[in-house]
Amino acid sequence: MIGRHRRAVGIVLALHSAAAVAGLAPPWLLGTIVDRVTAGAGVATVDRLALAIAGCVLVSALLSRYAQYAGHRFGERAVAELREEFVSRTLGLPVSVVERAGSGDLATRSSVDVATVGTTVRDVVPTIVIAGVQLTLLFGAVFLLHPLLGLAALAGLPSIVTVTRWYLRRASSAYLTEGAAAAELTETLTTTAEGARTVEALRLTDDRIRHGTGRITQVWRARRATLALRTVFFSIVEASYPLPVALxxxxGGYLFSRDMVTLGAVVAAALYLQQAIEPLDRLLQWTEQAQRGFASYARVLGVGMVPAEPTGRTATSRGERLVVRGARFSYSGGPDVLHGIDLEVQPGERLAVVGPSGAGKSTLARLLAGIDAPRQGVVSIGGCPITDLDPAERRRRIALVTQEHHVFIGSVRDNLSFAAPDASDEQMRAALVTVGADWYDDLPAGLDTAIGDGARQLGAAEAQQLALARLVLADPHTLILDEATAALDPSTARRTERALAAVLAGRTVIAIAHRLNTAHDADRVAVLADGRITEIGSHDDLVAADGAYADLWRSWHTQADERLR
Structure with a gap:
């Protein structure tokens, strides 16, 4: 980060260095006053030297002020770049990696950790460098006054160096642990807040409170550990400050009694050491803060170390035929949830995938969309493995719409333009009409109506229709609908499915269906049970076969009749 802003960093260091040099003059001038007064100089001489001291203090203050201004400008630019890079890296990660990380962890990294890095870049790094320069100049000035005074000035350094090395060996891991504990707490609070209704409905309040209290305890312990390190560190450092001044x-008194130095030199040396306490204190304090910053930087950079989705592959597909051969899949090294799936979907075909809950239907949809890769076997389109396609090309050709949906904060136009940035207002309105979004007519500002948190809230059905309108605008060749109308009531869902029929014409459609009327309208139906395809064929053929699908069909019809009664 510093390398990309070498000119700005150079200006900051030059200004701080000039301020440090200007700050060396007052102690020397004060020592000169002592010597001149001792030698019998008049008031005029003292006045001139006092004015020189005031001028040096003013120059040092002005240079420090502009150095801090330049440092903050550099820091804010660097942090803005870091935050943009973080978002870009996060968006470049495979969806499965982002899902495993959790929203709380990413929220902590993008907010708390980035802010901590910002403080480090803006304040800590310049402070450490400049404090180092100031200390070098101040101790160098004491040595110039007399080498023995310089050696006496170093009396407090052994204890400071020893405790600093002890602290640094332990601080990094301690602050990483603290950051991880804070992320887990944020994740717990986020998931509890998002699922508040479920928590209340299932009477899980006490359980979530215990879980949150456990996470708070982890944060408390982690912060106590870092506080214990700081307590030892700063106590020994503060105790080391008076020793060199006294020595x-x-x-100096001994040398003065032997006429080896002047009284002014002794006064100047003492003042230099007193002046050195402030940059030394800043150096050590910001060294502690730097440990926080580097730990946070590691968490921010850690996102970039996760392999992104491969881009720029030369692999190309020939055609749109989806083929699954021997696909097996498991989550995080657990047992397989798909067992040797073999499936072919012809271009333009409508395939419905049905089966009981937990059969692996949504997992199969994720494999077909290229979100997850099979543990064994291959999923290909046009003869090319889906995971070998450039992500942008894959998303252009295959779209997955699930029963989970998200309304972004912004206008209706903003939410629709994600799917097609170049779409006109007429195309957006047509997409909403296509999916039966009648609520659009009641919006006060049409496409410019603000929706999402803090604005007009969309119901579950409205949000799902908005997601389907994005699908219409995206215009992919292959559509995977994972119970995409599950949040709609039966009549609205049926109306939306009919409205989509014209859009789906000529496209490959794979529908994960829980309403079997979708399967009835499909060209073929695949029955998934326990991670295996047990039946596949047309609706009529499977009903006639009187197997698992026929049982599902009869059960669904019975439930539908009961609802009608």
Missing amino acids: VLLV
Whole structure:
């Protein structure tokens, strides 16, 4: 980050260095005043030297002010770039990786960790560098006054160096642990808030409170560990500050009694050491803050270390035929949820996938969309493995719409333009009409109506129709509908499915269906049970076969009749 802003960093360092040099003059001038007064100089001489001291203090203050201004400008630019890179890296990750990470972890990294890195870049790095320069100049000035005074000035460094090395060996891992604990707490609070209704409905309030309390305890323990490190570190450092000043006065008194140094030199050396406490204190304090910053930087950069979805592949597909051969899949090293799936879907075909809950229907949909890769076997389109296609090309050709949907904060136009940035207002309105979004007519500002958190809230059915309208605008060749109308009531769902029929014409459609009227209208039906395809064929053929699908069909019809009665 610093390398990309070398000019800005150079200006910051130059200004701080100039301020440090200007700050060296007042102690020397004060020592000169002591020597001149001792030698019998008049008031005029003292006045001139005092004005010189005031001028140096003013120059140092002005240079420090502009150095801080330049440092903050550099820091804000660098952090803005870091945040943009973080978002870009996150969007470049495979969807499955983002899902495993959790929203709480990513929220903590993008907010708390990025802000901590911002403080480190803006304040810590310049402070450490400049404090180092100031200390070098101040101790160098003491050595120039007399080498023995310089050696006495170093008396406090052994204890400071020892405790700093002890602290640094332990701080990094401690702060990483603290950051991870904070992320887990954020994840717990986020998931509990998002599922508040479910928590209340299932009477899980006490359980979630216990879970949250456990996470708070972890944060408390992690912060106590880092606080214990700081307590030892700063106590020893603060105790080390007076020692060199006292020793310089003792050595200086001895040298003065032997006429080896002037009284002004001793005063100047003591003042230099007193002046060195402030940059040394800043250096050590910001060294502690730097550990937080580097731990946060590791968490931010960690996102970039996860392999992104491969881009720029040369693999191309010939045609739109989807083929699954021997596909097996498991989540996070667990048992297989799909067992040797073999399936072919011809271009333009409508395939319905049905089966009981937990059969693996949604997992199969994710494999067909290229979100997950099979543990064994292959999923290909036009003879090319889906995972070998460039992600942008894959998403252009295959679209997955699930029963989970998201309304982005912004206008209706903003939400629709994600699918087709170049779509006109007429195309957006037509897409809404296509999916039967009658509620659009009641919006006060049409496409410019603000929706999402803090604005007009869309119901589950409205949000799902908005997602389907995005699908219409995306215009992919292959559509995978994972119970895409599950949130709609039966009549609205049926109306939406009929409205989509014209859009689906000529496209390959794979529908994960829980309403079997969808299967009835499909060209073929695949029955999935326990991660295996047990039956496949047309609706009429499977009903006539009187197997698992026929049982599902009769059960669904019985339930539908009961609802009508």
